[in-house]
Amino acid sequence: MAQSHAKSNAKKELIEHMEVSKGTGILMTIALTFLSLVFIFPILLVLLNSFKNKLYISDAPFALPNGETFSGLFNYTNGIGKTGLIAAAGRSLFITVFSVIAIVLLTSMAAWWIARVKSKFSDLLYYMFVFAMIVPFQMVMFTLSKVTDMLNLGNMFGIIFVYVGFGAGLSVFMFTGFVKSIPISLEEAAMIDGCSPIQIFFRIIVPVLRPTMITVAILNAMWVWNDYLLPTLVLDSDAPTIPMAVQYLRGGYGSIDMGAMMAMLVLAIVPIIVFYLSCQKYIIKGVAAGAVKG
Amino acid sequence: MQKAYKKYFWLFVLPTLAAFTLFFIIPFIMGIVLSFCKFTTVTNATWVGIRNYQRAFSNRDFIDSLLFTAKFTIVSVITVNVFAFILAYALTRGIKGTNLFRTVFFMPNLIGGIVLGYIWQLLINGVLARFGVTITTDAKYGFWGLVILMNWQLIGYMMIIYIAGIQNIPTELVEAAKIDGATRLQTLFKVTIPMVMPSVTICLFLTLTNSFKLFDQNLALTAGGPGKQTAMMALDIYTTFYNRNGWEGVGQAKAVMFFILVGILALSQLYFTRSKEVEN
Numbered sequence: 001m002a003q004s005h006a007k008s009n010a011k012k013e014l015i016e017h018m019e020v021s022k023g024t025g026i027l028m029t030i031a032l033t034f035l036s037l038v039f040i041f042p043i044l045l046v047l048l049n050s051f052k053n054k055l056y057i058s059d060a061p062f063a064l065p066n067g068e069t070f071s072g073l074f075n076y077t078n079g080i081g082k083t084g085l086i087a088a089a090g091r092s093l094f095i096t097v098f099s100v101i102a103i104v105l106l107t108s109m110a111a112w113w114i115a116r117v118k119s120k121f122s123d124l125l126y127y128m129f130v131f132a133m134i135v136p137f138q139m140v141m142f143t144l145s146k147v148t149d150m151l152n153l154g155n156m157f158g159i160i161f162v163y164v165g166f167g168a169g170l171s172v173f174m175f176t177g178f179v180k181s182i183p184i185s186l187e188e189a190a191m192i193d194g195c196s197p198i199q200i201f202f203r204i205i206v207p208v209l210r211p212t213m214i215t216v217a218i219l220n221a222m223w224v225w226n227d228y229l230l231p232t233l234v235l236d237s238d239a240p241t242i243p244m245a246v247q248y249l250r251g252g253y254g255s256i257d258m259g260a261m262m263a264m265l266v267l268a269i270v271p272i273i274v275f276y277l278s279c280q281k282y283i284i285k286g287v288a289a290g291a292v293k294g
Numbered sequence: 295m296q297k298a299y300k301k302y303f304w305l306f307v308l309p310t311l312a313a314f315t316l317f318f319i320i321p322f323i324m325g326i327v328l329s330f331c332k333f334t335t336v337t338n339a340t341w342v343g344i345r346n347y348q349r350a351f352s353n354r355d356f357i358d359s360l361l362f363t364a365k366f367t368i369v370s371v372i373t374v375n376v377f378a379f380i381l382a383y384a385l386t387r388g389i390k391g392t393n394l395f396r397t398v399f400f401m402p403n404l405i406g407g408i409v410l411g412y413i414w415q416l417l418i419n420g421v422l423a424r425f426g427v428t429i430t431t432d433a434k435y436g437f438w439g440l441v442i443l444m445n446w447q448l449i450g451y452m453m454i455i456y457i458a459g460i461q462n463i464p465t466e467l468v469e470a471a472k473i474d475g476a477t478r479l480q481t482l483f484k485v486t487i488p489m490v491m492p493s494v495t496i497c498l499f500l501t502l503t504n505s506f507k508l509f510d511q512n513l514a515l516t517a518g519g520p521g522k523q524t525a526m527m528a529l530d531i532y533t534t535f536y537n538r539n540g541w542e543g544v545g546q547a548k549a550v551m552f553f554i555l556v557g558i559l560a561l562s563q564l565y566f567t568r569s570k571e572v573e574n
Contacts, residue, residue, distance in 0.1 A: 025389045032384065032391070036398040039446070042413050049416065061420035110310035117299050125311070132318050134560050136507050138531045139553040142546060143321035143328065146336045151316070165317030168310050188295060197302045226406025228510045229532075243408040247514065261412060268409045276404050280397055283404075287451065288458040 043269060050075050050266045054259030071259065076267070079249070079260030085267055088245040094156055095241065096225045099163035103171050103220050104213050106164055111175030112205055116184070126176060132169030137229060145233040159234050163224055171216050174290065178212045179205070211289070218286035225272075242268050329546040334539070346547035355522055356548055359530035360555075366437065366526065367505040370444045374501050375494070378449045382456030383482070396457070400450035411514020414443045418515075429516055436516040436524035443511055448504065452497045459493030460486060495567040502563055506556060527552050 020028065048064065049057045056069040063069070080086055114122045148154050148162060182205070190200050206213075228243040235241070240248060246268055249261050276283060324336065329346055333339035350356050381399060385392050402410070418429050418439045429435045463486065471481045509528035512518070518525030518533070525533065531552060535545035 020387045020389065025387070028384055028387065028389050029391055032389075032395045036395055039398050039402065042417050042446070045417055045420075046413050057416070058419060059423055061416055061423075106310045106313075109306040113299060113303065113306040117296055117303075119300075125307070128319070129314070132314070134503070134557050135318075135322065136528065136549075136553055136556050138507075138509075138528050138549045140318065140321035140325050141532075141549075142535055142542065143324040143336065144317055146324075147316060147321055161313050162317045164310065165313035165315075168314045168318070172310070184295075191295060191298065197299050198305070201306070222404060226404075226409075226510075228406065228408045228513075243406050243510070246412065247408050250514075250517075258416075262416070265409055265412055269405060272404050273401065276401060277397075280400075284396070284400060284454055287400075287403075288454050 046262055046265050046269075050259070050262035052259065052262075054257055057258040057262060075259035075263035078257075079263040080267075082257070082260055083245040083249060083264055084240070085242065085245050085264055088240050088242050089267075089271070091156055091239060092225060092241040092243075095159055095163075095231070096221055099160045099167070099224045100217050100221050102160055102164050103167045104217050107168050107171035107216070108175045108206070108209055108213060109201065110168070111172045112179050112201060114172065115176045115179035116187075126172070129169045129172040129176075132166075133173060137166075141229065141233055144230075148234045154234050154236060156235070156239070159231060162230070162234060163220075166230070167220050167223070171220065174216055175209065175212060178209060182208055214282055215286040215289045218283055219290050325546055326550060328543065329550045330543075332540075332543050334542055342543065346543040347551070349541075349544045350548050350551070355525075355530055355534070356527075358522065359525050359527045362433075362437070362524065363506060363508075363526045366440055366444075366508075367502065369441050370448075370505040371498065371501045373441065374445055374448045374452055375497055377445060378452035378497065379456050381449065381453045382460060383486070385453070386457060386460045396450075396454070399453055402446050403448065403451045405447070407508075407510025408514045410443060410447055411511045414439060414446070415515050418442075430519035430524075433520060433523035436519070439515055440508070440511065440524070443515060444505060444508070447511075448501055452501065455493050455497050455500075456490060459490035463489045491567065491570055494570075495564065498563055498567055499560065503556065503560055506559065527555075 045061060049061055051071060051073075052065045052069045052075075053071040054075070056063070056065075065071075110125075114126050144162070144166075148158060151158070153159070153161060186204055187200050190204055195203070226243060227241075228247065231241045232244055232247075235244070237244075237248075246261075246264050249264060250256055328336070328339055330341060330343060331339035332342045332346075381395075385396055405413075415429060418435070422428055422431070422435060427435070429439050467485055467489065468481060471485050476484065507528055508526055509532070512524070512526045512529045513532075516524045518529055522530070522533075527548075531545055531548045534541050534548055
């Protein structure tokens with residue numbers, strides 16, 4: 001505690017030292033405010049157009065809705081009817097939550113064992129997981145979808161195991177890196193006191209691993225929630241996730257219902273923004289920590 | 295200790311290893327084998343040697359997508375990292391609203407590729423409509439559209455990493471530079487940038503692999519149009535597999551070459567920038 005306090009004081013001093021003059025500061029704030037508006041603009045544009053009749057979107061997206069073009073919530077009701085987005089959101093949520101729980105629990109257990117047991121076999125396991133991180137999905141997409149078909153895992157429950165297998169690389173890598181920095185003496189003391197390895201893991205290692213677990217959970221949640229290609233190949237097309245449902249709106253060549261599309265984009269973005277704003281501290285920290293270890 | 299732990303292999307490692315074997319190792323090995331076969335499903339494969347690899351170059355699709363991907367990757371990696379570093383530098387000067395700006399700039403990163411693609415399709419087509427064209431009229435619109443989209447998505451992410459890097463520079467270094475009479479610009483180039491090289495390594499790695507492997511955004515924004523002119527490698531592999539009967543083996547051969555290329559790129563980039571990092 002005292003240490004982190006000293007650290008934040010040092011950081012404050014540093015920032016004071018690097019501060020710009022007041023005039024420059026105001027200029028920079030103005031420039032950054034403008035840039036922020038540019039960053040938010042695309043999202044606001046989609047929101048605006050989601051209330052317009054579909055015929056007035058593609059040609060004049062920058063026009064505000066008026067008496068003629070305003071269509072109320074029609075795009076939302078129509079789009080939800082067409083895509084089944086509410087059910088898709090339920091599926092996305094289910095898959096994301098349970099995949100992330102499974103990944104965090106199972107890969108942290110595996111990583112701990114790999115880091116603590118020193119043998120040729122555990123080295124081999126570690127390098128296989130690291131290797132998996134650089135393999136692009138296209139390399140295995142066809143054969144992976146055939147394997148899940150053969151095993152009858154092409155559903156919401158089966159895909160969780162697929163995510164554990166495919167997410168194992170990065171997660172094991174991150175957990176192993178952290179476990180190696182935990183002194184082994186704690187575990188030795190616990191073992192002398194009669195703890196079993198299972199108790200050691202859940203009572204001693206898990207509490208220490210918690211910050212890394214949050215990082216791994218956030219990185220995997222971002223991946224699974226937004227993933228398009230893997231669920232498209234693995235799941236039945238009549239039970240889509242959110243990204244699949246959005247892509248289905250494109251339909252055949254050139255026939256997009258732009259109204260429904262805008263409304264569905266809004267509905268796809270809102271949960272992400274709510275989640276982001278409610279735990280942005282963890283998300284930003286997690287991303288920074290994840291990158292440093294990656 | 296080791297012995298006691300070893301016995302618990304089945305509990306701690308086996309579940310992950312089983313999923314990893316089934317959904318990564320087996321598909322990976324099958325993928326390599328199938329790249330030398332003619333097949334429509336896994337069970338009717340017949341060995342054809344390197345014919346798939348030859349056929350991958352029998353038309354311009356693969357090479358064109360490689361060139362397009364390379365061009366896109368170079369432009370994106372440079373623009374994303376330059377803008378992200380400038381923002382990170384600006385947001386570590388202690389100005390008002392720093393936290394709010396950081397929140398806003400990072401946000402697009404959380405939105406998925408498919409959704410991002412359609413957001414930018416609306417915006418870009420809206421602008422282009424004034425000139426009577428759409429994003430798929432000419433490949434250069436698609437190219438710059440993808441670059442802008444990539445910047446919008448990744449700048450905030452890389453900015454966060456650069457901010458962490460800049461904040462980790464020991465205070466004494468910056469102070470010493472100031473006492474020695476270094477100007478702000480000299481401090482930036484002689485102290486700050488060399489000291490954030492580890493962050494540069496990570497950011498280059500992330501932008502490089504993300505740009506090179508781009509798929510969702512490509513599919514949603516242009517779907518490769520006009521024709522296949524804006525199809526990146528991942529999309530070209532996908533269409534070879536699923537839009538053309540009898541070409542599954544060629545798709546798999548392209549995927550193997552894609553994997554080798556990504557591997558070489560990632561490893562050589564890591565090796566190259568790691569050698570530029572300052573020892574602490």
